[in-house]
Amino acid sequence: xxxxxxxxxxxxxxxxxxxxxxxxxxxxxxxxxxxxxxxxxxxxxxxxxxxxxxxxxxxxxxxxxxxxxxxxxxxxxxxxxxxxxxxxxxxxxxxxxxxxxxxxxxxxxxxxxxxxxxxxxxxxxxxxxxxxxxxxxxxxxxxxxxxxxxxxxxxxxxxxxxxxxxxxxxxxxxxxxxxxxxxxxxxxxxxxxxxxxxxxxxxxxxxxxxxxxxxxxxxxxxxxxxxxxxxxxxxxxxxxxxxxxxxxxxxxxxxxxxxxxxxxxxxxxxxxxxxxxxxxxxxxxxxxxxxxxxxxxxxxxxxxxxxxxxxxxxxxxxxxxxxxxxxxxxxxxxxxxxxxxxxxxxxxxxxxxxxxxxxxxxxxxxxxxxxxxxxxxxxxxx
Ligand code: SOE
Numbered sequence: 001x002x003x004x005x006x007x008x009x010x011x012x013x014x015x016x017x018x019x020x021x022x023x024x025x026x027x028x029x030x031x032x033x034x035x036x037x038x039x040x041x042x043x044x045x046x047x048x049x050x051x052x053x054x055x056x057x058x059x060x061x062x063x064x065x066x067x068x069x070x071x072x073x074x075x076x077x078x079x080x081x082x083x084x085x086x087x088x089x090x091x092x093x094x095x096x097x098x099x100x101x102x103x104x105x106x107x108x109x110x111x112x113x114x115x116x117x118x119x120x121x122x123x124x125x126x127x128x129x130x131x132x133x134x135x136x137x138x139x140x141x142x143x144x145x146x147x148x149x150x151x152x153x154x155x156x157x158x159x160x161x162x163x164x165x166x167x168x169x170x171x172x173x174x175x176x177x178x179x180x181x182x183x184x185x186x187x188x189x190x191x192x193x194x195x196x197x198x199x200x201x202x203x204x205x206x207x208x209x210x211x212x213x214x215x216x217x218x219x220x221x222x223x224x225x226x227x228x229x230x231x232x233x234x235x236x237x238x239x240x241x242x243x244x245x246x247x248x249x250x251x252x253x254x255x256x257x258x259x260x261x262x263x264x265x266x267x268x269x270x271x272x273x274x275x276x277x278x279x280x281x282x283x284x285x286x287x288x289x290x291x292x293x294x295x296x297x298x299x300x301x302x303x304x305x306x307x308x309x310x311x312x313x314x315x316x317x318x319x320x321x322x323x324x325x326x327x328x329x330x331x332x333x334x335x336x337x338x339x340x341x342x343x344x345x346x347x348x349x350x351x352x353x354x355x356x357x358x359x360x361x362x363x364x365x366x367x368x369x370x371x372x373x374x375x376x377x378x379x380x381x382x
Contacts, residue, residue, distance in 0.1 A: 002034045002057045002081055003072030004044035007095050011070055011125075012048035014333030021319045022338045025345035034060045057081055061088045068121075068344065071095060074170050075178045079104035082122070086115040091344055092122045093336075097187040097364065098357030100178030102381075105354070105361040112354040121343050123350045124357035126191040128269060130335035132327065133290040135315035136307070137273070137280050138196050140292070147277030147295075149252040152193045154271045156185035157262035161212070161240060168215040168234040180238030182208065182364055186258035188269065190363045191352060193256070196273060199248050201363055203379040206244035206370040210236055211261060244367050267329075279304070288326045 001008055001015075015028045033050040034057045035041035045053040054060045057077075061069060061084050069085040071078055071094040079099050085092050092112070099105040112122035128134055140146065158181075160166065170176040177183060194200050214233040241259035248254060262268070269284035281291040281304065290307045310323045316335050320327060343350035362380050370378035 001030075001032075001050070001070040001072060002060065002077075003074075003095075004033055004035045004041055004048070005072070007072040007125075008033065008035075008044065009048060010127075010330060010333045011072055011093075011095075011337075012050070013330050014335075014337040015070070016049050017334045018337035018341065021334060023319075024338065024341045026341050028337060028341060029065075031065045032060055032063060058084065061085050061090065066090060068093065068340075074176045075100040075183065076176045079108055082108050083111050086111045086120060086122065089115075089118070089120065091120050091340075093125055093340055094122070094354070094357070095125045096191070096357065096360075097178065097183045098124045098354060098361055100183075102358070102361050102365050105358040109354040109358045116349055119347055121340070121347070121350060122354045123340050123343065124352050124354060125336060126188060126195075126352050126356075126360075127332035127336050128188055128192055128284070129195050129352065130316065130332045130339065131284075131287055132314045132316050133282050133287060133307075133309040134192060134196070134271075136290055136309050137271075137282060138198075139315065140280060141196055141273065141275075142198060145278060145292075145294070146273060146275030146280055149197055149248070149250060149273060149275045151272070151274040152197050152248070152252055152254040153273070154189035154193050154255070155257040155268070156181075156189045156259075157257070157265035157268040157270070158185065158260045159263045159265055161260040162263045164212045165216060167218045168236065169218075172215065172236045172238055173234075174237040177238055179364060179368065180210070180236075180240055180242075181258040181260050182239050182242040182367060184258075185260070185269075186242050186244075186256060186367065187360055187364060189256050189258060189271070190360050191356070192269075192271065193246075193254055194359075195352075196271070197248055197250075197252060197254075199250055199252075200359060201246040201254060201380055202249055203377050204244045204246040204363065204366050204370055205375045205377045206242060206367040207375055208239040208242045208368070208371040210238070211240045212236060239371075242367060242371070244370070246363075284329075287328070 030050045034054040041053045068091040246254040272281045278295045279293040293304045366378040
């Protein structure tokens with residue numbers, strides 16, 4: 001694993017747990033974790049159960065005891081690490097968004113496709129597909145339970161930037177993060193919308209805004225960032241919020257909102273799908289529940305009803321706790337590790353593949369282009 005902050009910790013938990021809960025065809029071994037700060041990465045190795053630590057990701061890739069490289073770094077290093085790992089014959093898991101630019105994502109996808117011919121597997125980490133409730137929603141859409149889709153409506157609301165004094169971290173600099181709430185949160189809801197609908201957006205119309213254009217620099221970061229002013233602030237070079245609409249080939253309409261300024265909303269990824277036969281609704285802050293309205297029932301007793309997604313027949317639940325005991329955010333990473341191990345053992349390209357990650361990157365680029373042109377409908381390149 002390269003990177004050991006929030007995502008590194010979450011993925012580590014997934015790798016540690018997957019083989020203890022699910023029967024896997026291969027056993028994940030946590031061989032080596034990498035980060036630039038020797039002391040900090042050793043502490044991360046000890047905490048998260050990695051057998052050793054490296055400070056140079058090239059040294060990690062060169063090791064014979066590494067078969068799979070899990071990339072948990074900021075977006076600016078995804079392409080370089082993934083390309084080197086694929087060239088060295090390793091399988092790759094890469095955190096979302098796949099890259100910072102369409103060009104990088106294209107290079108990564110070509111390399112992954114060439115590597116697949118040599119038996120290597122590459123996957124991008126859109127973990128919210130792997131919640132039992134969203135996986136069940138996908139299953140119900142595919143079974144036709146809500147019929148032809150009309151509306152696909154997703155919002156992803158957080159509030160950790162609402163305070164203008166909140167510092168200028170790497171997530172607020174384009175050269176490191178690629179984009180702001182768009183790549184961080186919008187990428188998730190674009191992937192989820194397309195996963196649930198079973199089709200890909202053909203074009204978008206967008207608005208983006210940066211509400212707070214300068215932010216204080218924490219001392220330790222000042223050295224690492226360009227554009228530092230004498231007043232100790234630096235420029236925010238990414239979007240703070242992105243709103244966009246889109247079209248699906250079936251004729252369904254989609255709407256999206258991604259922001260880190262929705263005060264009171266901590267991790268509110270909400271979705272609603274309306275079809276001609278019914279609707280589905282989900283809120284990540286209540287992630288064991290999926291709400292279903294069956295519009296074919298008589299109006300007198302029809303209505304949204306709660307499906308508590310904890311039954312053994314629900315996706316991923318066969319190996320977990322008895323009904324009603326519930327799962328959490330971290331389980332998505334366990335399921336991600338499980339699905340990837342199966343794909344490696346079976347030699348098949350897993351979903352979401354790098355090609356899926358590239359397609360999301362193209363949607364993000366179209367959103368930025370549309371926003372620059374005052375919401376002009378912008379087709380998504382195929
Ligand atoms: C921060 O906004 C963040 O951690 C995202 O980077 C993750 O992808 C999302 O799952 C939760 O919020």
